[in-house]
Amino acid sequence: xxxxxxxxxxxxxxxxxxxxxxxxxxxxxxxxxxxxxxxxxxxxxxxxxxxxxxxxxxxxxxxxxxxxxxxxxxxxxxxxxxxxxxxxxxxxxxxxxxxxxxxxxxxxxxxxxxxxxxxxxxxxxxxxxxxxxxxxxxxxxxxxxxxxxxxxxxxxxxxxxxxxxxxxxxxxxxxxxxxxxxxxxxxxxxxxxxxxxxxxxxxxxxxxxxxxxxxxxxxxxxxxxxxxxxxxxxxxxxxxxxxxxxxxxxxx
Amino acid sequence: xxxxxxxxxxxxxxxxxxxxxxxxxxxxxxxxxxxxxxxxxxxxxxxxxxxxxxxxxxxxxxxxxxxxxxxxxxxxxxxxxxxxxxxxxxxxxxxxxxxxxxxxxxxxxxxxxxxxxxxxxxxxxxxxxxxxxxxxxxxxxxxxxxxxxxxxxxxxxxxxxxxxxxxxxxxxxxxxxxxxxxxxxxxxxxxxxxxxxxxxxxxxxxxxxxxx
Numbered sequence: 001x002x003x004x005x006x007x008x009x010x011x012x013x014x015x016x017x018x019x020x021x022x023x024x025x026x027x028x029x030x031x032x033x034x035x036x037x038x039x040x041x042x043x044x045x046x047x048x049x050x051x052x053x054x055x056x057x058x059x060x061x062x063x064x065x066x067x068x069x070x071x072x073x074x075x076x077x078x079x080x081x082x083x084x085x086x087x088x089x090x091x092x093x094x095x096x097x098x099x100x101x102x103x104x105x106x107x108x109x110x111x112x113x114x115x116x117x118x119x120x121x122x123x124x125x126x127x128x129x130x131x132x133x134x135x136x137x138x139x140x141x142x143x144x145x146x147x148x149x150x151x152x153x154x155x156x157x158x159x160x161x162x163x164x165x166x167x168x169x170x171x172x173x174x175x176x177x178x179x180x181x182x183x184x185x186x187x188x189x190x191x192x193x194x195x196x197x198x199x200x201x202x203x204x205x206x207x208x209x210x211x212x213x214x215x216x217x218x219x220x221x222x223x224x225x226x227x228x229x230x231x232x233x234x235x236x237x238x239x240x241x242x243x244x245x246x247x248x249x250x251x252x
Numbered sequence: 253x254x255x256x257x258x259x260x261x262x263x264x265x266x267x268x269x270x271x272x273x274x275x276x277x278x279x280x281x282x283x284x285x286x287x288x289x290x291x292x293x294x295x296x297x298x299x300x301x302x303x304x305x306x307x308x309x310x311x312x313x314x315x316x317x318x319x320x321x322x323x324x325x326x327x328x329x330x331x332x333x334x335x336x337x338x339x340x341x342x343x344x345x346x347x348x349x350x351x352x353x354x355x356x357x358x359x360x361x362x363x364x365x366x367x368x369x370x371x372x373x374x375x376x377x378x379x380x381x382x383x384x385x386x387x388x389x390x391x392x393x394x395x396x397x398x399x400x401x402x403x404x405x406x407x408x409x410x411x412x413x414x415x416x417x418x419x420x421x422x423x424x425x426x427x428x429x430x431x432x433x434x435x436x437x438x439x440x441x442x443x444x445x446x447x448x449x450x451x452x453x454x455x456x457x458x459x460x461x462x463x464x
Contacts (some may be wrong), residue, residue, distance in 0.1 A: 076447050
């Protein structure tokens with residue numbers, strides 16, 4: 001049977017892994033290559049890099065990091081952040097990424113999803129959706145790191161990007177991100193059941209039970225987490241052992 | 253020194269395959285090449301492939317590599333990966349194109365009707381992630397890899413060989429499907445060994461040592 005995936009996420013700023021506290025202070029969490037290797041050794045199923053580098057001067061640093069990681073870590077790598085055109089997708093794939101994530105650019109220009117997937121294949125295109133609850137049972141898509149409300153319904157948008165050629169959806173609950181209160185289960189389930197492509201749940205993981213809930217209650221195909229792994233609270237292996245003990249199929 | 257060529261026909265992440273081979277066989281000369289003469293001179297040939305089958309077949313022909321790939325599959329250690337497996341067969345449902353017809357069989361899409369998990373939930377297509385490969389027979393490329401080991405897959409189509417004796421590995425996703433084939437000097441897999449951690453690297457190392 002296909003295993004549910006556990007994906008550690010690394011936020012990278014100008015070449016270093018960082019983690020925001022209360023969305024502002026960035027705390028240094030280490031060298032991306034070293035951390036990626038550690039997660040690989042612990043049995044991570046994939047690794048996601050989110051490039052949050054603000055300065056355009058430093059944008060190429062991520063390419064060097066992807067190259068370095070891809071020559072030492074032989075599991076799938078996803079890279080997102082700052083992707084605006086098909087050329088950005090191509091450069092990341094050439095550097096060694098297996099999938100490229102896009103968020104704001106996909107909202108501004110949905111044709112980008114279609115063009116990129118036609119060019120490099122759907123399997124390489126991940127659309128990241130940042131969603132916030134705006135009314136009970138309604139989630140809207142936010143861009144620009146959660147600052148701008150697009151007014152788009154998150155479930156509708158997920159269906160739309162699937163029809164445009166996205167191969168996977170990375171779904172983050174902005175309400176839960178950084179709270180350690182667990183995934184937004186109703187949101188995750190609504191999106192996962194609306195589309196025929198895999199959905200990765202993200203935002204809010206604080207315990208191993210939260211990871212299991214994302215799969216069993218949220219119906220996600222994969223779960224993504226950052227801080228519970230970065231600071232050594234849990235290893236990826238512990239997370240997998242826990243999920244297995246809850247009857248979830250994992251790669252161990 | 254063994255020289256391996258990863259055939260570059262413009263489709264897929266070829267560098268990942270080359271890097272993984274370099275990692276397991278540091279003494280080998282690993283080349284990514286679109287040059288027919290270089291492919292013809294290689295000791296071993298790897299044909300990867302990602303994306304749509306019609307694009308892959310078109311690019312292979314456009315680059316004048318069709319013949320040299322067919323010849324390599326007839327005479328030297330040959331490893332096909334993903335679309336590199338699918339193109340060995342005949343009719344492909346994706347884009348209604350023909351493959352290289354080296355092996356008899358077809359390449360259908362996962363049937364919607366069968367895409368249901370035992371608990372009733374819908375199985376997503378593409379089949380993306382780590383799934384188990386049941387080894388049908390002992391083979392030098394399975395050496396040191398446990399039966400039922402997990403490999404990384406990402407695909408929507410699969411091969412259906414007409415001659416069951418070529419089936420070397422099988423996987424279940426809604427339906428049982430062929431995830432590896434072997435015949436003489438050919439070994440080809442639906443999954444991505446270059447992205448399948450230790451077991452994937454082991455398979456590549458086995459390929460580099462293989463003398464069929």
